[in-house]
Amino acid sequence: MIEVIKGDITKIKVDAIVNAANTSLLGGSGVDGAIHKAGGGAILEDCKKIRSKQGGCKVGEAVITTAGKLPAKFVIHTVGPVWNNGNNNEDMLLSLAYSNSLKLAADHNVQTISFPNISTGIYRFPKYQAAKIAFKTVTDFQTTSDLIKQIIFVCFDIENYNIYNELLKSENIDF
Numbered sequence: 001m002i003e004v005i006k007g008d009i010t011k012i013k014v015d016a017i018v019n020a021a022n023t024s025l026l027g028g029s030g031v032d033g034a035i036h037k038a039g040g041g042a043i044l045e046d047c048k049k050i051r052s053k054q055g056g057c058k059v060g061e062a063v064i065t066t067a068g069k070l071p072a073k074f075v076i077h078t079v080g081p082v083w084n085n086g087n088n089n090e091d092m093l094l095s096l097a098y099s100n101s102l103k104l105a106a107d108h109n110v111q112t113i114s115f116p117n118i119s120t121g122i123y124r125f126p127k128y129q130a131a132k133i134a135f136k137t138v139t140d141f142q143t144t145s146d147l148i149k150q151i152i153f154v155c156f157d158i159e160n161y162n163i164y165n166e167l168l169k170s171e172n173i174d175f
């Protein structure tokens, strides 16, 4: 089941919340900052351990940590692409950020997961295009696996919320 809500992802009670992180895994602004702030230092501790093992997280990949004080079991940190006018494989990399997060979640028996609108903040990915990629990727995943029961898109800004609702309602999304 796919749901769309408007709100703050740090408040959502699910098995895993996804963070739009950066390659350093050391925290940043936007949703990344909000997650580390609300979840406490345990998340950064785990991120640092991952960094010392594999040197951060590449664009399109995902890693998993504790959720610290958040009302979730895990935080899945993925890195979306910075928008560069479509010249750097951004569509594919954004899709990979969603699909690799879902795979990692399924490996950890996650049944409920919430996503922010990855790359549509500081990374400036066009919102409608990003939302279509997000829907297509999670829909494709659900046709191959029924391990994850509930996928929630948590929109923070009204523009994304309106776009996601429009896509959720349209029966024949033209991808």
Ligand code: ADP
Residues within 6 Å of the ligand: 007, 008, 009, 010, 020, 021, 029, 030, 031, 032, 034, 080, 116, 117, 118, 119, 120, 121, 122, 123, 124, 154, 155, 156, 157, 160
């Ligand atoms: P990126 O660098 O991937 O663009 P940002 O954090 O700048 O990451 O933005 C990604 C999306 O997260 C944006 O749509 C922004 O509005 C949204 N966002 C910011 N804070 C929160 C929050 N607390 N909960 C959910 N979404 C948030």
